[in-house]
Amino acid sequence: MTYQNYSLAQLREADAAHHLHPFTDHKDLRAAGSRIITRADGPFIYDTEGNEILDGMAGLWCVNVGYGRDELADAAYTQMKELPYYNSFFRCSTPTPVLLARKLAEIAPSGLSQVFYGSSGSEANDTAVRLVRHYWALEGKPEKNHIISRNWAYHGSTIAGTSLGGMAAMHGQLHGAVPNITHVMPPYAYELAEDGESDEAFGLRAARAVEEAILEAGPENVAAFIGEPVMGAGGVKIPPASYWPEVQRICRKHDVLLMLDEVITGYGRTGEWFAAQSMGIEPDTITTAKALTSGYQPLSALLVGDRIAGTLVEKGGEFFHGYTYSGHPVACAVALKNLEIIEREGLIERVRSETGPYLGKALKERLGDHDLVGEVRSFGLLAAIEIVKDKAAKKRFDPVGRAASCVRDHAIATGVMMRAVNDTMILSPPLIWTKATIDMACERIARALDLARTELRHG
DSSP states (O other): GGGSSSOOHHHHHHHHHOOOOOOOHHHHHHHHHHOEEEEEEEEEEETTOOHHHHHHTTHHOOTOOOOOOOHHHHHHHHHHHHHHHHSOOOSSSOHHHHHHHHHHHHHHHHHEEEEEEEEEEEHHHHHHHHHHHHHHHTTOOOTTTTEEEETTOOOSSSSSHHHHHHHHHHHHHHHOOOOOOOEEEEOOOHHHHHHTTTEEEEEEEEHHHHHHHHHHHHHGGEEEEEEEEBOOTTOBBBOOOTTHHHHHHHHHHTTTTTEEEEETTTTTTTTSSHHHHTOOOSSSEEEEEEGGGGTTSSSSEEEEEEHHHHHHHHOOOOOOOOOTTTOOOOHHHHHHHHHHHHHHHHHHHHHHIIIIIHHHHHHHHHHHHSSSSSEEEEETEEEEEESSEEETTOOOOOSHHHHHHHHHHHHHHTTTTTTTETTEEEEOTTTOOOOHHHHHEEEEHHHHHHHHHHHHHOO
């Protein structure tokens, strides 16, 4: 029996009665009712009321090759018929995770040739914490277990992921974080740069906050620094060009491992396979998930550097960690086909040379002068629009978040799915977007901004 046997009212009733949503005020949701998305094709999603919505978020930062890809469905079906599941415990493996690991080693930045699988970015970041601390213990330095992260960072919603992240509201509900994790300022120039401070100077200052935290804890106690190359769920915060080279220099100076969270930026979004390659970063681990399968199957892959992997092999001993679905054969089959599609269709080159630059230019030219827009910024196919009450003073509407939520609601109503983070609107579209798709998005966002302006200033 499929959803077509049920009315919208019945689906909403069942949703309210039984389904607890992630990151949701359930009292508010059950009063309003869910939007039920029933199908999708290419860059569009469709709801039960027949509305066609341009998906500006690629699902949840993940559907890089777009919707309706028969090849991915066929890859899953074929693998399910042959071997639907077997685990990676008991000294066993299956073909697709082996072949995917080899492929990931080929496309990863130099020096990252090992892979540990999970089912989500949150799981992958849990694994990264466990692995980094285990590495230092094997090296005879178990006290070297402190991790430096950043305010507004997002690294998942498990206990470890929330602890790593820098979201104050999430910490408030955690009631007991994983110990030895410190948060420092993020490279968010729009709000944190001082008057007259250049991008280069601000980037260096933000990076040196990492060093200050290392020195305060003692380098002999600090295991790693973790960061997203571009902070995603925190509001697409793009660091100045001076930031990552200085962070890398600091980590090497103090023998602190560098962990990159590329759950959002991985697999083409920045115009390379990984943002590490776009930004010249040489990490010890890279957390990936989401676009690894374009969201068609749940799968994550922690890419592990040769330094860490070499110690695991040399020192030996069991690493007491893993998941039932680590290296799930069906998910890995879909991932292999997904990476093949990205390569075959030249989607990464398109982002790098065509759609990435075009998105940034179009958003700035068409939306940058709007009186609700404080700043437009982009990197590849990631973009942010700061919503303000006063452009010159960078003053927000009160309370924080009301204005961006207003813009978001009007955007969806005009046919483009966007996300609001505090008072920042963000975009992370499928890599299949073209210049025409970007033009369509800009027209709809402009209309949403006009409607929001009327509501916010006169409503």
